[in-house]
Amino acid sequence: MSMASSIAPVYGNYHGYYSKRPFVRDPRLSLLPPSFFTGKAVLDIGCNEGWVTCEIGQIWGAARVIGVDIDETLIRGAWKRRRSLWSQQSPGRDVMERNENDNSSGVFKRSKLDRVTDSHSHYYFPASCEHSHESLPIPTDTIKEGHFPTNVIFRTADFLAEPVSERYDIVIALSITKWIHLNYGDDGIKQFFRKVHESLNAGGTLVLEPQTWETYAKAKRLDEKLKENAKHLKLHPGNFPTILQNIGFGPPRHLGSVGEGGFHRPVDLYIKL
Numbered sequence: 001m002s003m004a005s006s007i008a009p010v011y012g013n014y015h016g017y018y019s020k021r022p023f024v025r026d027p028r029l030s031l032l033p034p035s036f037f038t039g040k041a042v043l044d045i046g047c048n049e050g051w052v053t054c055e056i057g058q059i060w061g062a063a064r065v066i067g068v069d070i071d072e073t074l075i076r077g078a079w080k081r082r083r084s085l086w087s088q089q090s091p092g093r094d095v096m097e098r099n100e101n102d103n104s105s106g107v108f109k110r111s112k113l114d115r116v117t118d119s120h121s122h123y124y125f126p127a128s129c130e131h132s133h134e135s136l137p138i139p140t141d142t143i144k145e146g147h148f149p150t151n152v153i154f155r156t157a158d159f160l161a162e163p164v165s166e167r168y169d170i171v172i173a174l175s176i177t178k179w180i181h182l183n184y185g186d187d188g189i190k191q192f193f194r195k196v197h198e199s200l201n202a203g204g205t206l207v208l209e210p211q212t213w214e215t216y217a218k219a220k221r222l223d224e225k226l227k228e229n230a231k232h233l234k235l236h237p238g239n240f241p242t243i244l245q246n247i248g249f250g251p252p253r254h255l256g257s258v259g260e261g262g263f264h265r266p267v268d269l270y271i272k273l
C-alpha cells in the first residue's frame with residue numbers, strides 16, 4: 001500500500017500527471033539560465049513520476065538529482081521513466097555546440113550544455129522498441145559518476161516527516177505548496193519552508209512554483225479533511241515571500257510564468273543567505 005494511500009489524490013499525487021501536462025522539455029526549466037544546474041546537487045520535492053527530475057539529470061548537467069515523492073506508485077513510475085529515457089538515449093554524443101541563445105522571449109534556450117546526449121534528436125532505441133522488448137538494462141560499470149542515468153535517484157518519503165540528512169545546491173518545489181498547505185496547515189507550510197532552508201547549502205537556491213490561492217478552492221473539495229483544514233488557513237501564497245525572507249532567504253527573483261490554462265503559474269528563485 002502506498003504511503004499516500006487515499007483514493008482521492010489529496011497530496012496532488014495525480015497519476016498520469018504528465019499526460020495532462022506533457023512536455024519534451026519542461027517550459028518551467030527553460031526559464032532558468034542554461035548553466036543553472038551544471039555540476040549541482042539537486043533535490044526535487046514532490047517529483048511525481050520524475051519527468052522534471054530526469055530532465056535536470058539528463059539534459060541540464062546536474063551532478064546528482066534526487067527526486068522525493070510521498071506516493072510510492074509514482075516513485076515506481078519515476079524509476080521507469082529513468083529507464084525509458086536511458087533506453088532512448090543515443091550513445092556517445094559528447095558536447096553538442098549549439099547557438100540557440102535566443103532570449104528574445106525571455107526564455108533561455110540551451111547552449112553548449114548538452115554534455116552527454118540529446119535523447120530526442122536520435123531515437124537510438126525508440127519507444128516502440130522499448131514497448132516490445134522492454135527497457136535496455138543500465139550497465140553498472142561503464143557509466144561515469146555524475147552522468148545520466150546514475151546521477152538520478154528517487155525515494156518515497158513524506159518530506160515533512162523526515163529529518164534533513166543532506167544538503168543540496170538547489171531545491172526544486174514545483175506545484176507542491178498548495179498540497180502541503182492544505183494537508184498540514186499554516187504551521188505545515190512554514191515547517192516545509194524551514195526544512196527547505198535547512199536542506200540547502202549557504203548560497204543555495206530554491207526554485208519555487210507556488211499555486212495561486214484561487215486554485216485552493218477546487219483542491220479542497222477533494223476531501224473533507226482538506227476542506228476542514230482550509231477553514232483554518234490564515235496564510236495565503238501571497239505571504240510566502242515574507243515567510244521565506246523571515247526564515248533566511250533573500251527577496252524573490254521572479255522569472256516569469258509559463259504553462260497553459262490552470263497551469264499558468266509563476267516560477268520564483270530564492271537564495272539562501
Ligand SMILES: C[S@@+](CC[C@H](N)C(=O)[O-])C[C@H]1O[C@@H](n2cnc3c(N)ncnc32)[C@H](O)[C@@H]1O
Pocket residue numbers: 004011012013014017045046047048049052068069070071074157158159160173174175176179180
Ligand atoms: C501536483 S504534483 C507536482 C509534480 C511536479 N513537482 C511537477 O510540478 O511537475 C505534486 C506532487 O507532490 C507530491 N507530494 C505532496 N505532498 C508531499 C510530501 N509531503 N512529501 C513528498 N511529496 C509530496 C505528490 O505526491 C505529487 O506527486
